[in-house]
Amino acid sequence: MPPEGELRYPSPPLTDSTTTIDDEAGWVWAQIKAEARRDAESEPALASYLYSTILSHSSLERSLSFHLGNKLCSSTLLSTLLYDLFLNTFTSDPGLRVAAVADLRAARARDPACVSFSHCLLNYKGFLACQAHRVAHKLWNQSRRPLALALHSRISDVFAVDIHPAAKIGKGILFDHATGVVIGETAVIGNNVSILHHVTLGGTGKASGDRHPKIGDGVLIGAGATILGNVKIGEGAKIGAGSVVLIDVPPRTTTVGNPARLVGGKEKPAKLEECPGESMDHTSFISDWSDYII
Amino acid sequence: MPPEGELRYPSPPLTDSTTTIDDEAGWVWAQIKAEARRDAESEPALASYLYSTILSHSSLERSLSFHLGNKLCSSTLLSTLLYDLFLNTFTSDPGLRVAAVADLRAARARDPACVSFSHCLLNYKGFLACQAHRVAHKLWNQSRRPLALALHSRISDVFAVDIHPAAKIGKGILFDHATGVVIGETAVIGNNVSILHHVTLGGTGKASGDRHPKIGDGVLIGAGATILGNVKIGEGAKIGAGSVVLIDVPPRTTTVGNPARLVGGKEKPAKLEECPGESMDHTSFISDWSDYII
Amino acid sequence: MPPEGELRYPSPPLTDSTTTIDDEAGWVWAQIKAEARRDAESEPALASYLYSTILSHSSLERSLSFHLGNKLCSSTLLSTLLYDLFLNTFTSDPGLRVAAVADLRAARARDPACVSFSHCLLNYKGFLACQAHRVAHKLWNQSRRPLALALHSRISDVFAVDIHPAAKIGKGILFDHATGVVIGETAVIGNNVSILHHVTLGGTGKASGDRHPKIGDGVLIGAGATILGNVKIGEGAKIGAGSVVLIDVPPRTTTVGNPARLVGGKEKPAKLEECPGESMDHTSFISDWSDYII
Amino acid sequence: MPPEGELRYPSPPLTDSTTTIDDEAGWVWAQIKAEARRDAESEPALASYLYSTILSHSSLERSLSFHLGNKLCSSTLLSTLLYDLFLNTFTSDPGLRVAAVADLRAARARDPACVSFSHCLLNYKGFLACQAHRVAHKLWNQSRRPLALALHSRISDVFAVDIHPAAKIGKGILFDHATGVVIGETAVIGNNVSILHHVTLGGTGKASGDRHPKIGDGVLIGAGATILGNVKIGEGAKIGAGSVVLIDVPPRTTTVGNPARLVGGKEKPAKLEECPGESMDHTSFISDWSDYII
Amino acid sequence: MPPEGELRYPSPPLTDSTTTIDDEAGWVWAQIKAEARRDAESEPALASYLYSTILSHSSLERSLSFHLGNKLCSSTLLSTLLYDLFLNTFTSDPGLRVAAVADLRAARARDPACVSFSHCLLNYKGFLACQAHRVAHKLWNQSRRPLALALHSRISDVFAVDIHPAAKIGKGILFDHATGVVIGETAVIGNNVSILHHVTLGGTGKASGDRHPKIGDGVLIGAGATILGNVKIGEGAKIGAGSVVLIDVPPRTTTVGNPARLVGGKEKPAKLEECPGESMDHTSFISDWSDYII
Amino acid sequence: MPPEGELRYPSPPLTDSTTTIDDEAGWVWAQIKAEARRDAESEPALASYLYSTILSHSSLERSLSFHLGNKLCSSTLLSTLLYDLFLNTFTSDPGLRVAAVADLRAARARDPACVSFSHCLLNYKGFLACQAHRVAHKLWNQSRRPLALALHSRISDVFAVDIHPAAKIGKGILFDHATGVVIGETAVIGNNVSILHHVTLGGTGKASGDRHPKIGDGVLIGAGATILGNVKIGEGAKIGAGSVVLIDVPPRTTTVGNPARLVGGKEKPAKLEECPGESMDHTSFISDWSDYII
Secondary structure (H helix, E strand, O other): OOOOOOOOOOOOOOOOOOOOHHHHHHHHHHHHHHHHHHHHHHOHHHHHHHHHHHHOOOOHHHHHHHHHHHHHOOOOOOHHHHHHHHHHHHHHOHHHHHHHHHHHHHHHHHOOOOOOHHHHHHHOHHHHHHHHHHHHHHHHHOOOHHHHHHHHHHHHHHHOOEEOOOOEEOOOOEEOOOOOOEEOOOOEEOOOOEEOOOOEEEOOOOOOOOOOOEEOOOOEEOOOOEEEOOOEEOOOOEEOOOOEEOOOEOOOOEEEOOOOEEOOOOOOOOOOOOOHHHHOOOOOOHHHHHHHOO | OOOOOOOOOOOOOOOOOOOOHHHHHHHHHHHHHHHHHHHHHHOHHHHHHHHHHHHOOOOHHHHHHHHHHHHHOOOOOOHHHHHHHHHHHHHHOHHHHHHHHHHHHHHHHHOOOOOOHHHHHHHOHHHHHHHHHHHHHHHHHOOOHHHHHHHHHHHHHHHOOEEOOOOEEOOOOEEEOOOOOEEOOOOEEOOOOEEEOOOEEEOOOOOOOOOOOEEOOOOEEOOOOEEEOOOEEOOOOEEOOOOEEOOOEOOOOEEEOOOOEEOOOOOOOOOOOOOHHHHOOOOOOHHHHHHHOO | OOOOOOOOOOOOOOOOOOOOHHHHHHHHHHHHHHHHHHHHHHOHHHHHHHHHHHHOOOOHHHHHHHHHHHHHOOOOOOHHHHHHHHHHHHHHOHHHHHHHHHHHHHHHHHOOOOOOHHHHHHHOHHHHHHHHHHHHHHHHHOOOHHHHHHHHHHHHHHHOOEEOOOOEEOOOOEEOOOOOOEEOOOOEEOOOOEEOOOOEEEOOOOOOOOOOOEEOOOOEEOOOOEEEOOOEEOOOOEEOOOOEEOOOEOOOOEEEOOOOEEOOOOOOOOOOOOOHHHHOOOOOOHHHHHHHOO | OOOOOOOOOOOOOOOOOOOOHHHHHHHHHHHHHHHHHHHHHHOHHHHHHHHHHHHOOOOHHHHHHHHHHHHHOOOOOOHHHHHHHHHHHHHHOHHHHHHHHHHHHHHHHHOOOOOOHHHHHHHOHHHHHHHHHHHHHHHHHOOOHHHHHHHHHHHHHHHOOEEOOOOEEOOOOEEOOOOOOEEOOOOEEOOOOEEOOOOEEEOOOOOOOOOOOEEOOOOEEOOOOEEEOOOEEOOOOEEOOOOEEOOOEOOOOEEEOOOOEEOOOOOOOOOOOOOHHHHOOOOOOHHHHHHHOO | OOOOOOOOOOOOOOOOOOOOHHHHHHHHHHHHHHHHHHHHHHOHHHHHHHHHHHHOOOOHHHHHHHHHHHHHOOOOOOHHHHHHHHHHHHHHOHHHHHHHHHHHHHHHHHOOOOOOHHHHHHHOHHHHHHHHHHHHHHHHHOOOHHHHHHHHHHHHHHHOOEEOOOOEEOOOOEEOOOOOOEEOOOOEEOOOOEEOOOOEEEOOOOOOOOOOOEEOOOOEEOOOOEEEOOOEEOOOOEEOOOOEEOOOEOOOOEEEOOOOEEOOOOOOOOOOOOOHHHHOOOOOOHHHHHHHOO | OOOOOOOOOOOOOOOOOOOOHHHHHHHHHHHHHHHHHHHHHHOHHHHHHHHHHHHOOOOHHHHHHHHHHHHHOOOOOOHHHHHHHHHHHHHHOHHHHHHHHHHHHHHHHHOOOOOOHHHHHHHOHHHHHHHHHHHHHHHHHOOOHHHHHHHHHHHHHHHOOEEOOOOEEOOOOEEOOOOOOEEOOOOEEOOOOEEOOOOEEEOOOOOOOOOOOEEOOOOEEOOOOEEEOOOEEOOOOEEOOOOEEOOOEOOOOEEEOOOOEEOOOOOOOOOOOOOHHHHOOOOOOHHHHHHHOO
């Protein structure tokens, strides 16, 4: 089944043909609250934290705005200012909530270490950086660029995740571990993409126009991979950990090494059957690749 | 001499056959205090910092608890809460102090830039992240998982060191520079291991069970190396900087490149004579390797 | 035109033969204030931030000291102490201002995403880490080493940029994105160098003497490149992204891969015509390199 | 003209018969912004403060919510939580804005040291404590008593103004200097009242029911006056500084001394012609009183 | 029944002849937790605050230490240091817990506005200042005077309650409202005393020896009363609000006015039947006094 | 000897005919450092505080600027801004240092509870508020009124001491305890004056011109005294605690009561022989006064 930007996670139990996106968000938010309530009961030392970040809030947007405002504030950019900015932006664009819910489901479905939605909401710097980026991106598109860049800078300082506010990012994204991710100004990322830590979607440094990678739906990019220039990574492709990719990669193929080579060869590369961005299978090519190992 | 999990650093001067581990910790703590006192005298601008972090405390555990509590706190996880948590955990398990002392000695012995024990205690994010991880690991094993994960998240935010609280780590560990280290849930690290920055001990993404590397005693892992999957890195092996390792590595061999190859070849790899985790010799294989350089 | 440590950026419009370095700094500072004023007017939510960091200050040094003091402070190293330290150091050594101005111009000239001087001053962690490093380096040379190392530690925590205070760094430097940069104690970096994120200038771990790379003027080091040992990277050389370099690289040549190879071959490497540290052309060697791509 | 709860300050210049309360608030807010803009221009060191507290906000309610949230927050009651609480309450009850505007006008009209509306908004602890009290009072009436009491406690800690959240306070109130004011649970204060610092409206301590003073419209209570028990201070009365009042005071009379006596005598007390709460004439009774001075 | 330092509040319901002081403290602590739990459930916005201050703690001492540490800390006296200091002192001297419990019961019994034990514990600056004073007093007696004075200064800054650390204070004390209370170095306060705000127990300024008032058991001191010099206020006496007392006051008499006079006259003063420190009857003397009112 | 604005404290031991004011300040600063050093040695828990506030600074002005900056800062008025403001003002006007030294000596000489200069410098809110006021006063005279008023507001919030920045205050001033002091815009205070807590130098509320008291040299104003209107308190007069003064008071006389009466009678008031502002004898008039006591 091809990745098409449609989210393929199991629907909430109550879903039927009339389920709307709001139901979905409501269901996830109800899960988060239930998880937090359970954790607060079992761990009093954490209850204050869970109440302030989740249980005292009436919606996912308010919880996220509070949490991001407190994480990203500094002595010169106060938490109240950021809280207000996040809350206003989340409220004005329901698409941001939809994307956040899709990202939460992506983390839960793809990362075996993700034990709950609330764990992702509270603790995943990749998730938090991505939601804050979406707000910065919106500000950028509203020509509020100095503010977008200030937010960008805070995200980079606090999470060590550096996503230019102009970069376009789809939904159902998993930034796993996330430390050291760098994504340039003209990069575009589709839906249902999974990106590990230390991944670079960089420019060529030469031009000032469209100069960063375009990542198709359902792509998986392994830890430490570097993709440079306005290249196209086809839908459902897999980029091996540590690869350095300077050329287009066809859909549903695997690329490994530095410089990166297509597994199976340029002419007739091996085709993947499942969507790696969702299966998160980093290493199934190991048997194919072992021939290159001395 | 094989790495066996025994610490081989020079004993404190007063050591004799009756020296206990407590003497060792006491000796190191006395050194730290003497260093801090000397620095406070020579640098009044730093004296306040040295008194609050070291000189006002009666033990290494209290100093560490104070320092970690203040480093890892946030507006929603207060320093007093964390201080209490650290102090209670350090006090309840003397093994944590033993491991901290072994790590301090490792940094001092292996890193030429480590000018004093107190320098490591105060300034080494790898050391601090490792001690905080040990507390998170203990909480994890006590089934206090939400708290362990919250701590994990703070360590990742503050130090850019991402060690899953379930990961098992030995003692005498040096995380050098440490930024960007990622260690997955089922990883195991032996004793006397040295790990440079940007190192990944990652999962395959496929399975949800035991899916991360097992690192033997005395291993040295160079900067930016990526080791993926439930592979075994044998005792005293050396993983070259930037390597991408997807297979087992025999003891006392060297692995380099992306994809990683054994120096000397698969069949008859060159054998190391000293323990690289302790000698920190990253580059002695350069002559062997130069054949591969164009 | 060879890189020689002379800055080649367009002079300020009013420059004539009597222009001094002070005029240059004055012109850049005036630009910064004008940019900040324009941004404060168009974005009231950011005006407070812009006034506190830039518009309330009478000089670049005061602005930088304030901004760094607030960014790098912690509960045990107060902002007032750091502010004082930065301001005294910047005031006592005009060379630090000259270098800061050269770095600002480098970012503006080489990074297409750098929309203004003030954007760099406020938001570029690489720029800020570099200025703070210069202060730490000065303290180191004044034998105030505990203070230099404490500052080093704060820079590494806050910016995830780890530059040993003893490392020597020229001027006109661009640390682009900067997260994860590690530069060792005996490293030397010339003028007009551009260094991307995740770059390591590391030691061999073996010796305790001079053990880190020497980077010539005008060099460009791509993202994730690892250069280890006391090797010499010649003037105007280009180190490809993800390279692992263990040997000297001749001037104006390009090195790629892991292990790194000279583009064009060891015997007769291709010679670059422009200075890559300034042109920031990361990928022009792609055609040369594509032969290695499967 | 008797004090009747109608505000008698000069209307804004544009007022005509159709002027509404919203116009009034709008006019005052516009004045505040103009004042702050002028001050920001003349004093760059204060511009950041003025932008964050006033100039970045779109309404008086937002400015007040921000300012109070930042003033009253603590490490366990975060500014974002308080900001949210204030903003929601101010938004839900337009009467709070009306009262705030009346108080601003009162300070401006009655206190010669009040140089501008913005000076009062930013700097008058009495004004700020009163606005925060009104929010606490609303919470109290909504049976959110623990929250009301927590807010009460913060107001008392931060401003040294202790007003029980159940106390009823009119509009057009000036708390001048304000330090040490204590107002008990069942106290009621009318409109256009002026209260100096160290004033106590206390209980008798005996009963638990209605046990605190009732202050009529237009009353002036001098510094350090203590009024105890469920006594009635008539409209337009004046309570001399340092008085200790345990009995009812007739309208438009003056009370002085400890214990308090009516100026002119019990039987035929001297009658005031103007409203002391608005004229702020503390000492016109001096000639009457001097007979009592030895 | 005379005040004798014995606490006369109703015992906890489970008390019988074997009830110890520990049972009493345990019962009050259980009440506090139950109250906080109820409030946290009814008011989610406050739940985080209630968990961090009360519900996450295992004892009254830990809760108090946390709360005081966070209230009294400053940028130069960190919360962790104060928390540690409070916890160690409370733990080392069970008498401090006994006194705290007696004070909690006093507030609950005497102040009609005190709706719960937890309300007093969290919100009463008089209660908190008194507990912190007891710790400062202990430090003073241990000759840790600079620390005692630093704590004294923080209490005065934060609560506007200024009690010299050498002053001796009994148990079952109610400082009602508390703002502006000043108690000098050689003052002594018995048990079951109630003191309103703005009360001064001051020195004569002349001598440097024993120069402050001695307050007997069960005394009630009204708001704004000033007692100066080494005078003796007898058991069960009542000092009227605003009195200025420079002479001894016999037991169970009432003093009013400035200068203070005995109600009923010097020779045969009216005798009180109940203990005013506990009944809190500030104003029953009003009928007696009214003769003096013009 | 009449109070004439000359400071009469014992000179430092090394003083001879050539001693200048700078020597005096130097001697006091040396004392402060010696005291702090002794306290830091005896109390490690306080050493960090003592180093940051005193021992790391090279002058009294820097220490005061640091301490005030950290005490008076808020989330919207940063410590670095205030530190800078204080340091620049203290440096530009040596008279401020002279006055601070005179105030330190006054506290040491007159307050038996003042155990050391450093105790006053660190802990006396009256001393700190007065030094901060002098800076605000200077700003006021430089027509930087919004900044002066913002500082005024912070002093009132933090210390509960409310001195209008326009008020003129001499040197050798002791504000003892200080909580609740209120001093109006046109008040003038001479040299060697001692003012207890809760003292008001208030306006009449009627006029907007010169409307506050003028306090002569050497005056002592007791706790809770209220002086209202443009009245003149003659040199060396004593105002009894709790007095309410509305008329001029002749030099070297004593005033007591509410309303205030001259001790000895209007016609032939008793004359004081020593300077009460320096002897701090609050209560020697007690025998004279006792006739009025019932």
